[in-house]
Amino acid sequence: MENQKTTEEVARGIRRRVFEHSMRNNGGYLSQACSAAEQLAFLYNEALNLGQPTLPEVPRPFGGVPSADNPDYVTGAGYNGPFEPHYDRLFIAPAHYALVAYATLIEVGRMAPEGLEMFNKDGSSVEMIGAEHSPGMEVHNGTLGIGLSTGAGLAWGRKRKGEPGEVCVFMSDGEVQEGQTWEAVQAAAHHGIDNLWAIMDVNRQQCDGAMDSVMEVGDIATKLRDFGAVVVEIDGHDLDAMRQAKAEPHEGRPLIILANTSPTQGMSFLQRRFPRLHYVRFKSEEERAEMNREIAAELGIAPIDYGH
């Protein structure tokens, strides 16, 4: 698809949309937009080779789960384009980044803004934790740690079939606490799966708070290298660094880009909430109004009219 906006503009748009949505809906995954906006903008706007969406701009309602009795079932991957051999495939491994991913789809013209109005509404396919049938999703990743394994399997299969398209996994750093992540890295290295790459949002946050207080994971880069990956560490808000990292040669090994990010980037008001940033709810109407004023000003937009 032809880019309508610069990647910087897409990233700004992601933060604005997630902020607007969270103000109107009394909370949301704000910090994930802060840390990951550049990464998702980079993936959709320039890094991935994706075809035109195959699903309607306004998402269809929930159409049932996969079963032999539901032949019309489709996943949400159609928003990333068709399954052609030369196109890339993307997995959003931390499915709770769905709100950020949906905002990205809108910013790059793959989903209508109305799609976000359906977020977390009963009967909608635009689910809070991205499901297989949610826009932009291809598998269930709500259970953290399974994304890289699935990507590795698909990448091995695509390589075997001679498909030029790559497999990309967007990951979160909390996933390195799951043993499966390490099983996946060692398997990808052992089998020389080098059409697989990942970008990990290293925001040092997880549900309970700062990762160091929940479970220290040590030096992620060294550990990943020891398990056989090629690793590049960058400032996750620096798009030029991201472009360079993607170009890193990784023959015979998976590439994992560690994007060191701030969970309050672009919304510094949220620092008051540190370290409880996983899902931001407003503690009072006063706080909601203050946050609206302050963050809107930082984002360079007018305060959101949320009906008060």
Added chain:
Amino acid sequence: MVEMVNRPYAGAFEKYAVQHPEVLCLSADLTSSCEIDGFRDRHPGQFLSMGMAEQNMLSFAGGLGLAGFRPFIHTFGVFLYRRPYDQLMASIAYPRRKVRLMGFLPGVTTPGGMTHQAIEDISIMRTIPNMTVLEAGDATEVEGIVEAADSIDGPVYCRVLRGSVPRLFDSPLKVGELRVLSEGTDVLVITAGITTEEAIRARGALEKAGVSVRHLHLNTLKPFDAATILAHAAEVRHGIVTLENHLVAGGIGSMTAEALAEAGMAKRLIRLGLQDTYAHGGSRPYLMKYYGMDALALVRAIEELTGQQTGIGEEALEAVRVDAVHSAVKAEAL
């Protein structure tokens, strides 16, 4: 005397897989234990060593399914669902990937004790939406389970027998078609896997004692053919005994009980198998006797149902030869 077949899975899998390049052979460090070492050596390009890492293996297989392959995962049955249950659900069962889960050493067929004995696999697998569950009861069914599994449009879990396996049947396993091994009118006996051989032994003695047994052998546990089983249940006088290499909770005994209850059919039912207990390490005959899963346990259950002593003891059962069932009622005829 019954023919014993050595490693029927090994030959059957190789024969099938080489003709189907989209079939892949996955192993988690139990390659010779699952009889695929020869396949690995002769067809390394179709073999993927996944190491002792079942969680990754199951999600990885889901990814292979996305790429259009049909992975056959080989390991002990217990390792396919206990540790990687989450991955089984999210990466294989939910999206209906055509992953073939070949579970070796079902129930007490391993001396490996609790950690190696899949005693609740049927109850787990049959409650997973989209899953099909097959179980091989003899060498012919082991040979046929490869192609049968690969015919399933979705994931399938198979209880597979390895090593030296008796040949009891002369027609291949057909998904959804149970075998009617005898058509008696006193009691209905339902078995699957290794318990079918036990029931055949018991039948020989029971017939001599004048007890008329109707015997069904199941190889398709899900979907469960409740209608056919109910039709047979209606034909017997005293009731039903299920005998399974599994906990009685959640397995064939439970499925039969559900079918009877839903149909409102008032028949007595005795469920033989592991009774809410773990097993321990030991030989198969020892374990089957210790836990009441053998021919003698079946005879005693039938005596309870009919209210008549048969006079059959261990010696009588040992004397009964297990003949191939060529002469019994053919499944095809029913």
